Amino acid sequence: MSIDFSPSWMDDDLAMYRASVARFLVQEMVPGDEEARKRGHVGHALWHKAGELGVLCSDIPEAYGGGGGDFRHEAVMVEEMGKRGLTGMSTTVHSIVAHYFYNHGTEEQKHRYLPAMARGECVGAIAMTEPAAGSDLQGIRTRAHRAGDDYVIHGSKTFISNGYLAGVVLVVAKTDPSQGARGISIFIVDTKDCPGFRVSRLLDKIGLKAQDTAELFFDDVRVPVDNLLGGREGQGFFQLMSDLPYERTLIGVGAVAAMEGAYQATLDYVRERKAFGQALAEFQNTRFKLAEIATRAKVARAFVDRCVESFVAGRLDTVTASMVKLWTTEAQCQVVDECLQLFGGYGYMNEYLIGRMYADARIQRIYGGANEIMKEVIARAL
Known part of the structure; x- marks a missing residue:
């Protein structure tokens, strides 16, 4: 069974x-x-x-x-x-x-x-993070000001997923710095034939090697006023906040899937790999570790499934979404680390799935809102 x-x-x-x-x-x-x-x-x-x-x-x-x-x-x-x-x-x-x-x-x-x-003809990216502003969106420095029938955007963004291949980028910028969160807006930038828009380089990450992550520069990029998302200034922060449960639940879904994939890859490996004349799977330490891994993955699956069902029903709140992002990504890193240990030296090789999973897992606790921010969101609801 x-x-x-x-x-x-x-x-x-x-x-x-x-x-x-x-x-x-x-x-x-x-x-x-x-x-x-x-x-x-x-x-x-x-x-x-x-x-x-x-x-x-x-x-x-x-x-x-x-x-x-x-x-x-x-x-x-x-x-x-x-x-x-x-x-x-x-x-x-x-x-x-x-x-x-x-x-x-x-x-x-x-x-x-x-x-x-x-249709896959236009890859989407969202440009929030800046060199000096990550989880604190109110600290962004990118500016956008009205100039006749256009907005002029000036600033830079970093760690932008899909940034290299993106056909459209949603750029978070301040339209009125004196208004705090109410002074943030989101602008639609079409990257093709866009004067002032530059993709500087693909960033050299420790994981997610196949995923394009880039720095983007907006040097007085002009976009029509019709490219203000929603058509009203000052709505950007609230637009971002309202869609956080969607993003954080998907991160949780990816985390539990990675746990299950790592478990299966490890189970297959220890059944084949031999040491001291017997398969690794026959050692009590291996079996007990796999029992712990399977249990943690099963618990994560139950939590994630509940959140998916709640989201579909329109009941998932921001606090619960923050909980699922926090717990599953921490568990993912623990599970993949334990799995890699059972592979021994082979687990440290990029040619093995578990090695790539290990490097890829670490970012899960950072993007989508660092896990420290998740704790703050949850704590405020206590």
Whole structure:
């Protein structure tokens, strides 16, 4: 009897969708993963293939070019990539950007960008973090001021996922620095043929090697007034805050999938690897460690499934989403570390999935709001 990690929210239609996603990843993404890690990005062609298959923006209504599904469809994509250690396509960020358009954009903005994003023709990125401002969004220095029929944006952003391949970037900037949170707005920047916009370089990260993460510069970039997300100044901070449960729950989904993938890879390895004349799986220490790992992954699965179901039902609050992000990402790092130990020296090699998972896991506790911020959000609700 094996441990059952099946999500409680699956049904027959989602099972068929999962099979389709898995085939796409195995046939199209896995073969090119090593080259993508060397190059630092997956290239536009893979995004186009994903769009053709219909696995992008799967929870955006069909009226805007999306798949017409719900949050569970996005979770399936994140899970299937997470358990295989595939990080090159940040579909999570792409979907988050799509939801900013869907939840806060004007009708014209939705129809202009969402169909292209669903087709994979326009990769989405959101530019929040700056060299001197990470989790503290009120500390950003990028400015945008009105100049006739345009806004002029000046500043720089760093650690931007999808930044190198992005066709559209949502830029968080201050339109009125004297107003604090109420002085922040989000602007839509089309990267093609955009004077003043520069992608400086792909950043050299310790993990997520196949995912393009870049520094972006906005040197007096001019965008039409119609490119203000939602059409009203001063709404940026509130737009960002309202979509945090979506982002943080997806991070939790990815964390539990990585735990399950690491567990299975380790189980397979210790059954084959021999030491002192017997398989590693026959040693009591190995079996007890695997028992602890499986239990932690099972607990994480129960928590994440509850949050997914609550999100679909419209009941998931910011505090619970912060809890799931905090707990699952901490557990992911613990689980992958324990799994790597059972691999011994081979676990430290990049050619082994567990080694890549180990390096990839660490960022989970930082992006989407550092876990210290999650604790602060939770503490304020006590």
